[in-house]
Amino acid sequence: MIKVHHLRIGRSIFTVWLLEELGAAYDLQVYLRDPASFRAPPELKNIHPLGKSPVIEDDGQVIAESGAITSYLLEKFDTAHVLHPSRSDLKTWATFTQWLHYPEGSVFLPLLIKMLLLRNSTQPHAALETFSGAEIKLHLDFINQQLADKPFILGEHFSGADIGITYVISLAKRISVLNDYPQLQAYLQRNLSRPAFKRAIERAVE
């Protein structure tokens, strides 16, 4: 059975959500952040040298990185291709893969920089403010445009790519940069209202 190493307050709740969408059985190991540093506890380094979450274990293999974990879980459990396209349609698969990797690859960093600036507001940093502000606008505008005429990132149906996009949009909301994007707020609400997300929260407590 899949074992999920879940660190509270962070992106691993989105891996738990995917497992709930897939209806897969899983064991959950919950970790709490260090209250002073807000970092992961050292025990996570016993699972994977980076000591970060999410990490899953399956059949003796340890897998880190949320995008890779999403790909693995979809390959393993979504054999009917309800949540991800088959590679036999290479163009559709490439579009899906782009959206799958985009949140971690491009969107997360400027949001993280902004979050750290907010935490240290007594030490402003003009260059980082300018960079993160422009990049956040670039990415939120791009996602907003993608969702202009469809409810989910690939179209009419929810897919595995919506999981990572929902994560970065929820982070944008947490740092209060979502006010000018009612459509993204509605997208967030739509996805977080899904029964599988509610089950994930009930079981894992974000």
Ligand SMILES: N[C@@H](CCC(=O)N[C@@H](CS)C(=O)NCC(=O)O)C(=O)O
């Ligand atoms: N790119 C990695 C990032 C993993 C990551 O940084 N996870 C955070 C939680 S959201 C973490 O474990 N932070 C605790 C720490 O670094 O001490 C992924 O997508 O899984």
